[in-house]
């Protein structure tokens with residue numbers, strides 16, 4: 001058992017109810033099956049044209065927007081998350097949407113419940129790597145469960161955005177870009193209002209080259225890298241205009 005991940009799992013379980021309420025307020029999950037563009041950028045969508053009937057795994061599935069969008073496009077989807085509570089909420093929503101999705105509670109660094117070469121596409125990202133202490137193992141597992149020729153898509157919150165002080169109205173580095181952590185925070189059960197609380201959790205600030213290097217694991221060929229996005233969320237509390245929002249990496253299993 002990885003102690004960092006175990007703490008993070010406990011926090012995500014505790015935070016799942018408030019996270020669910022927030023996603024319900026947004027409501028977009030109801031539309032994700034018919035409007036996949038709510039879950040994916042156009043830079044990603046171009047990889048999904050022949051996805052109907054394909055087997056897809058989403059790792060660190062969280063709000064499951066990606067899962068519901070893939071299922072709506074006709075893919076057979078396995079949704080993997082470390083938090084049983086997050087998965088319970090997603091299971092309820094899949095039922096409400098009439099989608100057949102497989103759910104698996106697992107750590108992305110240990111996917112032994114999934115066989116080798118079982119998937120046509122593995123998708124992950126949108127703030128998952130930040131919770132994972134061993135990026136190489138995470139991405140190697142993703143590649144192991146892909147069939148030869150299958151695609152591995154990572155679309156992560158861009159590492160350049162994690163290093164700034166919040167609430168200053170100008171950019172000032174808080175932690176060096178090269179400091180990967182682990183950063184321990186004692187949070188409450190509210191992900192969106194991370195006031196101090198009793199849940200220790202651990203974050204990891206991977207750099208752009210860390211993410212690329214992890215994807216270049218044996219048997220995976222990088223076929224695209226792209227940076228895009230301009231939106232700055234209220235929660236970011238720093239003037240990030242002009243910095244990329246997302247880092248997309250696409251690999252093909254040899």
Ligand SMILES: C[S@@+](CC[C@H](N)C(=O)[O-])C[C@H]1O[C@@H](n2cnc3c(N)ncnc32)[C@H](O)[C@@H]1O
Pocket residue numbers: 005008009012059060061062063064080081082083086106107108109125126127128131132
């Ligand atoms: C912010 S969500 C990211 C997913 C999605 N983009 C979203 O916005 O909901 C983070 C998810 O990663 C999961 N997670 C964190 N660490 C994990 C790990 N080691 N293995 C599997 N899932 C993990 C959490 O339980 C949570 O549901």
